[in-house]
Amino acid sequence: xxxxxxxxxxxxxxxxxxxxxxxxxxxxxxxxxxxxxxxxxxxxxxxxxxxxxxxxxxxxxxxxxxxxxxxxxxxxxxxxxxxxxxxxxxxxxxxxxxxxxxxxxxxxxxxxxxxxxxxxxxxxxxxxxxxxxxxxxxxxxxxxxxxxxxxxxxxxxxxxxxxxxxxxxxxxxxxxxxxxxxxxxxxxxxxxxxxxxxxxxxxxxxxxxxxxxxxxxxxxxxxxxxxxxxxxxxxxxxxxxxxxxxxxxxxxxxxxxxxxxxxxxxxxxxxxxxxxxxxxxxxxxxxxxxxxxxxxxxxxxxxxxxxxxxxxxxxxxxxxxxxxxxxxxxxxxxxxxxxxxxxxxxxxxxxxxxxxxxxxxxxxxxxxxxxxxxxxxxxxxxxxxxxxxxxxxxxxxxxxxxxxxxxxxxxxxxxxxxxxxxxxxxxxxxxxxxxxxxxxxxxxxxxxxxxxxxxxxxxxxxxxxxxxxxxxxxxxxxxxxxxxxxxxxxxxxxxxxxxxxxxxxxxxxxxxxxxxxxxxxxxx
Amino acid sequence: xxxxxxxxxxxxxxxxxxxxxxxxxxxxxxxxxxxxxxxxxxxxxxxxxxxxxxxxxxxxxxxxxxxxxxxxxxxxxxxxxxxxxxxxxxxxxxxxxxxxxxxxxxxxxxxxxxxxxxxxxxxxxxxxxxxxxxxxxxxxxxxxxxxxxxxxxxxxxxxxxxxxxxxxxxxxxxxxxxxxxxxxxxxxxxxxxxxxxxxxxxxxxxxxxxxxxxxxxxxxxxxxxxxxxxxxxxxxxxxxxxxxxxxxxxxxxxxxxxxxxxxxxxxxxxxxxxxxxxxxxxxxx
Numbered sequence: 001x002x003x004x005x006x007x008x009x010x011x012x013x014x015x016x017x018x019x020x021x022x023x024x025x026x027x028x029x030x031x032x033x034x035x036x037x038x039x040x041x042x043x044x045x046x047x048x049x050x051x052x053x054x055x056x057x058x059x060x061x062x063x064x065x066x067x068x069x070x071x072x073x074x075x076x077x078x079x080x081x082x083x084x085x086x087x088x089x090x091x092x093x094x095x096x097x098x099x100x101x102x103x104x105x106x107x108x109x110x111x112x113x114x115x116x117x118x119x120x121x122x123x124x125x126x127x128x129x130x131x132x133x134x135x136x137x138x139x140x141x142x143x144x145x146x147x148x149x150x151x152x153x154x155x156x157x158x159x160x161x162x163x164x165x166x167x168x169x170x171x172x173x174x175x176x177x178x179x180x181x182x183x184x185x186x187x188x189x190x191x192x193x194x195x196x197x198x199x200x201x202x203x204x205x206x207x208x209x210x211x212x213x214x215x216x217x218x219x220x221x222x223x224x225x226x227x228x229x230x231x232x233x234x235x236x237x238x239x240x241x242x243x244x245x246x247x248x249x250x251x252x253x254x255x256x257x258x259x260x261x262x263x264x265x266x267x268x269x270x271x272x273x274x275x276x277x278x279x280x281x282x283x284x285x286x287x288x289x290x291x292x293x294x295x296x297x298x299x300x301x302x303x304x305x306x307x308x309x310x311x312x313x314x315x316x317x318x319x320x321x322x323x324x325x326x327x328x329x330x331x332x333x334x335x336x337x338x339x340x341x342x343x344x345x346x347x348x349x350x351x352x353x354x355x356x357x358x359x360x361x362x363x364x365x366x367x368x369x370x371x372x373x374x375x376x377x378x379x380x381x382x383x384x385x386x387x388x389x390x391x392x393x394x395x396x397x398x399x400x401x402x403x404x405x406x407x408x409x410x411x412x413x414x415x416x417x418x419x420x421x422x423x424x425x426x427x428x429x430x431x432x433x434x435x436x437x438x439x440x441x442x443x444x445x446x447x448x449x450x451x452x453x454x455x456x457x458x459x460x461x462x463x464x465x466x467x468x469x470x471x472x473x474x475x476x477x478x479x480x481x482x483x484x485x486x487x488x489x490x491x492x493x494x495x496x497x498x499x500x501x502x503x504x505x506x507x508x509x510x511x512x513x514x515x516x517x518x519x520x521x522x523x524x
Numbered sequence: 525x526x527x528x529x530x531x532x533x534x535x536x537x538x539x540x541x542x543x544x545x546x547x548x549x550x551x552x553x554x555x556x557x558x559x560x561x562x563x564x565x566x567x568x569x570x571x572x573x574x575x576x577x578x579x580x581x582x583x584x585x586x587x588x589x590x591x592x593x594x595x596x597x598x599x600x601x602x603x604x605x606x607x608x609x610x611x612x613x614x615x616x617x618x619x620x621x622x623x624x625x626x627x628x629x630x631x632x633x634x635x636x637x638x639x640x641x642x643x644x645x646x647x648x649x650x651x652x653x654x655x656x657x658x659x660x661x662x663x664x665x666x667x668x669x670x671x672x673x674x675x676x677x678x679x680x681x682x683x684x685x686x687x688x689x690x691x692x693x694x695x696x697x698x699x700x701x702x703x704x705x706x707x708x709x710x711x712x713x714x715x716x717x718x719x720x721x722x723x724x725x726x727x728x729x730x731x732x733x734x735x736x737x738x739x740x741x742x743x744x745x746x747x748x749x750x751x752x753x754x755x756x757x758x759x760x761x762x763x764x765x766x767x768x769x770x771x772x773x774x775x776x777x778x779x780x781x782x783x784x785x786x787x788x789x790x791x792x793x794x795x796x797x798x799x800x801x802x803x804x805x806x807x808x809x
Contacts, residue, residue, distance in 0.1 A: 082679020
């Protein structure tokens with residue numbers, strides 16, 4: 001049955017050869033171009049990785065001995081880029097402070113701060129007229145507080161008398177033309193507003209920039225970078241903000257608004273465990289995630305088993321018909337079912353409260369109260385999940401031999417006793433691994449939680465965006481993408497690693513229990 | 525025929541089943557009804573609408589701010605392209621694992637199994653940042669593009685699929701390829717002209733399983749797509765209904781019905797395909 005590599009095969013026909021060479025050529029061309037781009041941006045490690053990857057692919061395709069790998073290359077590329085790399089990257093980010101206020105690298109942040117100019121109130125302001133040349137360059141005519149006339153062009157300010165340009169026209173002491181530059185009308189001014197706002201003219205140590213449409217003022221850099229101290233120093237006060245662990249901190253504890261991306265060791269993890277504002281809500285989310293997964297498995301398994309036992313009875317009528325109707329929830333896309341249930345459970349207008357009101361006169365705050373929101377989620381997930389459990393239980397029940405029941409009857413076991421001592425133990429042996437997978441799946445069941453409650457209602461006083469029905473994965477999502485106070489990729493990645501560990505442990509137990517790994521090792 | 529019902533032992537079983545059936549299908553009946561109820565609100569809705577009409581369906585396709593048709597087409601496009609590429613990638617890999625004996629084969633199969641234990645969506649932060657980075661260089665494959673989303677989905681192509689398909693290829697006797705080789709076929713031709721046509725059942729199953737999975741995928745689409753025009757149905761429908769159950773229930777129901785139709789149909793067809801596709805061997809030896 002098994003294939004063999006010793007077969008003698010024909011040589012690749014010419015068109016195939018041409019296609020192969022062309023594709024490899026194209027791949028290499030794209031890679032070389034990308035490497036140049038990356039080197040230009042200074043991302044050397046990625047350029048090296050890309051070059052290595054490209055060389056590897058060439059090697060695989062040009063070495064006859066490695067032909068088996070050629071078939072694996074496409075899948076491996078995607079797996080490496082979109083699964084393996086993101087996992088590694090998640091681990092790396094978990095040990096940094098990446099997030100709002102810590103997005104850029106240290107060099108970029110320093111560059112931004114040094115390029116930041118502040119208005120110097122005590123320095124002169126200039127009455128300004130703006131000119132533009134045919135080829136789109138701007139010049140300004142400045143009148144200082146002492147009545148001195150200056151011209152700003154090509155990024156420099158010079159005295160009017162020092163220019164060699166011809167001055168034409170005169171309206172209240174303001175020229176209409178200066179060399180190639182023509183005075184702008186008010187409409188044109190607004191047309192070019194964004195480029196005008198970016199204009200800078202150097203004048204001695206400071207810079208002259210636009211303050212309002214007809215006034216330019218003096219600006220000076222607010223910070224300079226001191227390499228010895230590794231600090232940004234405030235030019236006016238001399239206060240030093242020393243770079244440390246992603247922030248620029250002064251000795252009195254004051255920090256600059258923007259920090260940089262930096263490794264912070266285990267601090268994200270220790271925040272999850274120790275910082276009161278983070279760890280309190282995190283612990284609730286953590287516990288609820290386990291409760292949720294366990295309740296989901298128990299409820300769906302219970303109902304699924306009940307239905308399977310009933311439908312497994314040969315004397316039962318309409319079995320096929322019942323089965324089809326009961327499978328309907330399983331065949332609907334989850335995102336649609338979840339949204340429908342959110343409507344049905346709507347506290348004010350939903351069907352469920354309508355029915356409860358008219359039958360029992362009660363009214364349940366399904367999505368407002370933490371407890372009832374959890375109940376609602378379990379009910380919705382029961383609806384979504386019981387048909388699957390019914391199917392696998394039916395399959396497993398059918399594999400239990402009838403002789404066992406006969407033997408039990410001979411020994412005088414009642415129906416219940418047969419169920420507890422024969423059916424359930426045998427059933428669990430085959431179904432248990434699926435239950436563990438189901439637990440792991442619900443542990444990360446983002447769709448149901450997010451679409452039905454969005455993790456709400458919120459936990460009062462939580463500093464991170466945690467809700468009473470958030471599970472770890474929705475909590476991660478909200479930390480990274482939805483937080484009002486800014487995103488925190490570092491903390492989100494730390495939580496992700498915890499989920500990795502938990503899910504990994506579960507799968508490992510599952511493999512051990514079923515012997516999948518041993519089976520794989522022997523049979524592949 | 526009805527005698528069976530009246531025996532107490534069976535009567536309660538039928539009652540239990542019917543209670544569950546009501547639980548299972550009531551929400552579905554309820555939105556079918558709502559979709560034909562022109563009042564478009566969840567308030568005071570009856571199971572049988574008083575003056576049924578197709579008004580909601582008409583509104584659904586004429587809402588300029590919520591381009592339902594666009595979302596539906598986006599979803600079909602992304603799902604079809606992803607599924608087709610997944611089948612191509614996995615069949616190549618599975619063929620190699622099934623037919624060739626090479627160093628690293630076992631490790632490869634094994635690693636695929638282990639890596640796929642981690643749900644890809646867990647790394648959503650990293651994937652988001654990765655696509656953000658890619659998008660600055662190749663705009664067509666960045667955030668908020670279908671190209672980027674498909675690339676991400678293809679990362680999950682290897683995995684269970686490879687195992688499933690390899691298992692199927694293993695059942696196809698090598699004698700067919702040997703015969704083809706004698707006729708002058710290359711290795712790739714053996715794969716392309718002999719194995720693939722014989723494995724149509726498993727290819728169809730994997731295509732549609734992948735289609736259903738991609739069609740219903742919510743998390744990554746939510747993280748990666750943001751403009752109204754590029755959303756998939758899962759993300760679009762959620763933004764559409766938001767908390768507007770009092771105002772948009774009817775139109776939403778119509779969208780829910782049209783949106784679930786492809787999956788319901790596939791599901792009905794696939795039940796047989798799954799069984800026959802996996803049990804029927806291509807040739808008997």
